[in-house]
Amino acid sequence: MSNTSAVFGEDVRADAKQIIGRYPESRSALLPMLHLVQSVQGHVSTEGIEFCAEQLDLSTAEVSAVATFYTMYKRKPCGQHLVSVCTNTLCAALGGDSIYRTLSEHLGVGHDETAGTPGEEGSLTLEHAECLAACDLGPVLQVNYEYYDNQTPEKALELVKALQRGEKPAPTRGAPLSDFRGAERQLAGFFDRPGGSYEDTVDGPSAAEETLRGARIANERGWTAPAMPDDAELPPLPEKK
Numbered sequence: 001m002s003n004t005s006a007v008f009g010e011d012v013r014a015d016a017k018q019i020i021g022r023y024p025e026s027r028s029a030l031l032p033m034l035h036l037v038q039s040v041q042g043h044v045s046t047e048g049i050e051f052c053a054e055q056l057d058l059s060t061a062e063v064s065a066v067a068t069f070y071t072m073y074k075r076k077p078c079g080q081h082l083v084s085v086c087t088n089t090l091c092a093a094l095g096g097d098s099i100y101r102t103l104s105e106h107l108g109v110g111h112d113e114t115a116g117t118p119g120e121e122g123s124l125t126l127e128h129a130e131c132l133a134a135c136d137l138g139p140v141l142q143v144n145y146e147y148y149d150n151q152t153p154e155k156a157l158e159l160v161k162a163l164q165r166g167e168k169p170a171p172t173r174g175a176p177l178s179d180f181r182g183a184e185r186q187l188a189g190f191f192d193r194p195g196g197s198y199e200d201t202v203d204g205p206s207a208a209e210e211t212l213r214g215a216r217i218a219n220e221r222g223w224t225a226p227a228m229p230d231d232a233e234l235p236p237l238p239e240k241k
């Protein structure tokens with residue numbers, strides 16, 4: 001077994017302890033622990049898997065099974081920023097495919113590949129993303145999981161060039177842009193950088209006008225959905241073949 005203390009020092013161990021203390025069972029802390037590992041290394045390395053296993057009294061196989069199941073856990077070092085382009089049906093039809101192609105050609109990389117040296121300023125990892133739950137604002141992309149709505153290939157290219165220059169253009173809504181490791185620290189439940197507080201790091205207007213409009217019109221007109229009866233008969237399940 002490798003020496004995880006060479007990578008994960010006392011401060012990270014103290015953070016891990018804090019995460020574990022949030023849960024009645026230590027194993028429940030695995031997901032934020034993996035985000036903590038990514039905030040240190042920019043991916044989930046072999047040492048990261050060993051560190052989680054040691055801290056949570058799990059086997060490395062159990063940690064590995066989780067780390068390889070979810071796409072938010074990266075097995076290769078990520079760039080300073082992670083650019084996720086939605087290429088699911090609706091965004092693809094509205095131009096997501098051409099946004100992805102434009103960025104891929106500009107950066108000279110494909111899915112889950114990094115342009116530049118991972119972790120260094122201006123390095124970018126590109127990925128296809130499944131529906132990012134912002135179809136009413138499509139085509140969308142995210143940088144470190146912050147939204148850039150209503151994109152075009154030109155706008156997305158401009159954004160990526162700015163990121164490569166070390167700039168951090170403001171997302172369309174939500175929190176200010178951090179970097180991949182900073183976002184991972186927030187996902188681990190720590191809001192101590194770069195702004196110093198929850199409000200500075202993650203708070204921001206997250207709902208868009210397009211998303212709220214339907215609910216507001218329904219409210220003004222007194223429209224409500226019919227209540228679901230308690231004894232509603234559900235259609236039979238098709239027989240498994």
Ligand code: FES
Binds near residue numbers: 090132134135
């Ligand atoms: S299809 Fe892109 S956000 Fe839903």
